[in-house]
Amino acid sequence: MGELVSGSQRGLLRTVDVARESGYSVQQVRDLERLGVIPAAARSSNGYRSYTPLHVHALRAYRGLAGAIGPVAARQMLARLRTETVAEAASAINAVHARLAREREEALRAQRALRAIQAEADATECEHESEAMTITELAEALRVRPSTLRFWEQEGLVAPERVTSLRARRYGLPAIRAARIVVALRGAGYGIPAVREAMDALRQLDGPGEAQRILRHRVEEIATRTVGLLRAGADLATVVESGQAPATG
Template identity: 70%
Template sequence: MDGGDLRTVDVAAASGYSVQQVRNLERLGVIPVAVRGANGYRRYGPLHVRALHAYRALAVAAGPVAARRLLTDAWSGTLAEAAAAIGEVHTGLARERELTLRAQEALRAIRGEVQTYETDSSADSMTITELAGALRVRPSTLRFWEDEGLVLPERVTSLKARRYGPSAVAAARIVAALRAAGYGVPAVREVMGALDRLDGPGSAAYLLGRRLDDIAARTVALLRAGADLAAVVEARR
């Protein structure tokens, strides 16, 4: 890349990064190496600024590690490879949104069930195999949830076989919904602790709503990066 008339301090002011951050991102390959002037100082061009804007938005959309990898690959790869990598970020966000919406649907379906399970003495219990089949998970997954304190079965003492009553079944459905939406065990444990309070399903629904808001913000950031990313990608042609 040809050098321009921008000093490091100019690029920092235009991109919102500090002078040191600009140098660090250059060292990491997020922007191309600057041309050195006759006086030995770095000289940058407008494309460096656009690349930094693209990186900032990508870091919001996909995380700083993925953003750094995408930009460094964009400078060294082909146009097709760069376009495919950007497309994968879009696809990933769409997939996250789809899973979260599915989790919301699952929570809506079990709201009434969770509100009544404590008083429903007529409901049948389920074996670990039956519950795993109903949730489309492996029995080992239910054992893992038990180890983590997320879903506690009732045990048949004489056979030491797990059986899940209505409360455990309802809890398992919430855990399955949250895990399908990408929530880690600590976050799921927080929600399950809310089941002991007034509105456990409501707490889960709130977290899923927050996740949708986060996905939307990341999607907007990716759209904001569009023109700058296009300039970076086309510079490789």
């Protein structure tokens, strides 16, 4: 990637210069300008676009933001950063870092819970293969309501091993383990659709081991998003400081 200093010395930049400096293609630069990610380029009498180094900073900043919070939210946030005070913009960026830290802690907490579940299952499965729990007993053990277990059953997350003629539910060890995994994932902040996807994968693949793989991937993905945001820090600062007056009061 070229140095922006050389671009500054030349004055205005061509689309190809911006593409080279930002890591986007020429068409992507035009598309992102159309979407409002960067301010509109100046146009010469013959219609050619002219950019400044600030456009490059904005594109680099967008790359980090898009990786951290998604492209749509990044476009909206970058537009706000160009109009907010320095204090307001800094607060918004801090909130993204805090969100990533919270997501990481939730995933790590779920990993710890799953390791405890697996260790307990390994220690007790052989001794208690015939044990089962009623819906009331399982709800009490998980500290959830029986209605929550019924809702999870409707959503395909946890199913009792049998329902008696009186419609009394009985949960064996596999169902109990599945319910505890659902509790761990829900406690980590996963919504019902994400939990359903994870539980479907568990049934098809490697049980709790697959859940750990899913969570390890999530921790790694959060780390990648965080590093991308950190790498974009200087470019975000340039965008925030460009033409913005500091907050007063």
